[in-house]
Amino acid sequence: MLQIQQIKENKAATIEGLNRKYFKGGQEAVEQVLRLDEKRRETQVELDNTLAKSNALAKEIGGLMKAGKKEEAETVKAETGTLKVRSKELEESLKILESDLYEVLVTLPNLPHSSVPAGKTPEENEVILEHGTIPTLYDGAVPHWDLIKKYDIIDFELGNKIAGAGFPVYKGKGARIQRALINFFLDEAINAGYTEIQPPILINRESGFGTGQLPDKDGQMYHATEDDLFLIPTAEVPITNMYRDAILQESELPIKNAGYTPCFRREAGSWGAHVRGLNRLHQFDKIEIVRIEKPENSYAALEEMSLHVQSLLQKLELPYRVLRLCGGDMSFTSALTYDMEVWSAAQGRWLEVSSVSNFETYQSNRLKLRMKTEGKSQLLHTLNGSALALPRILASILENNQTAEGIKIPKVLVPYCGFEVIG
């Protein structure tokens, strides 16, 4: 959520930023926010004054009662009636104004960082780096959805039987390589200074609001209605919400957390080759890194996170590229996002495997996540990224490393897997 104070002080820059994100009606929305805020403050002042009068009279009555002047007290009591009615009215309109303001405010996306390239579509994202060579596959090479059947390591039909589409069953070496990837990613994160977290994978409404899944993206989460809990779409939600409504000491920063969780997404996408196999699932595994930083350090932290993700891809010997997303393709909440894409040899296209973002104060404003310095509290910056999500990494490993003799496991994973080939 954007800060009203910032909008007020930088009206033109706010509108310009909204435009760069291709947000429609930015100017009108900003003006509406300012109008509602002014009205809200006027009402607040009037309410405060009314309450102040009521409080003064109540004290007076208290004094008179103590002094035993009952009749005088009754006279003053009569005066409070109109004040009470008035403050009720004002309270009502204040509530309405506040929720109106909130409703407009939450529709506004975060403003893009100055380095964000102009553009609206994925094609306009800026490729800032390419690493590794795209492999030439042998003649019998096939996409991963054929490989998993050939080697019987992932069974979609079985998942379909016990849960539904998009819930794969990993078997044998398929299950073992999953576990190997999880441990590898977690170990790498710990070595990079992150603290391992095992959060709940069900969250309450407050947490959903905190990171912005609620109120309007609730259709994308599985909902346990009996207890009004939601299955997490990413570990970002519980791990970031650990710091909801918190005031941190400067000495506690930076905070670097990493957590492995299964992730659940209801709207896994439409049919077609782009969502076949492991490309898009209802349930998948992911290691997420989450950081809380002082504002002046957050962009250095973002670069560090990007390098961390890249080091994982390098160790897995996967050819990848890094994109700086353009304004129109960035997520709603992000100020700057890098996407890492891995080359999927048999599909012949780039697959997004990670997205690291700096949200600046957009999340912390709603979370009320602050730091205290010299008696003043200021909002902190939050960042997160996948490091990494398993399905597409697995797909790329399978496709890029396939040979006539089987699939070769990347060296770095062999100690974790306990085997060198799937064949």
Place this chain on the structure above:
RNA sequence: AGAGAGCUGGCAGAGUGGUCGAUUGCGGCAGUCUUGAAAACUGUUGACUGUUACAGGUCCGGGGGUUCGAAUCCCUCGCUCUCUACCA
């Protein structure tokens, strides 16, 4: 799941209708003393909102109610603890 007891400032813990946003202790910060430190002593120390600054307003688990006035009474939801039951 049943019965009971609770939920107050960073922590502990008073406060059962009237200057209570809240006694006190610990912790934190500043100072005095000291070569320095400790001890002792003195002062200070919640959040949000708001004003140029003051003032003012809101917050005692969340929400609602009674009252001129609520931390205190009532309703409701949530959570914690103890006992019983159940269970990986």
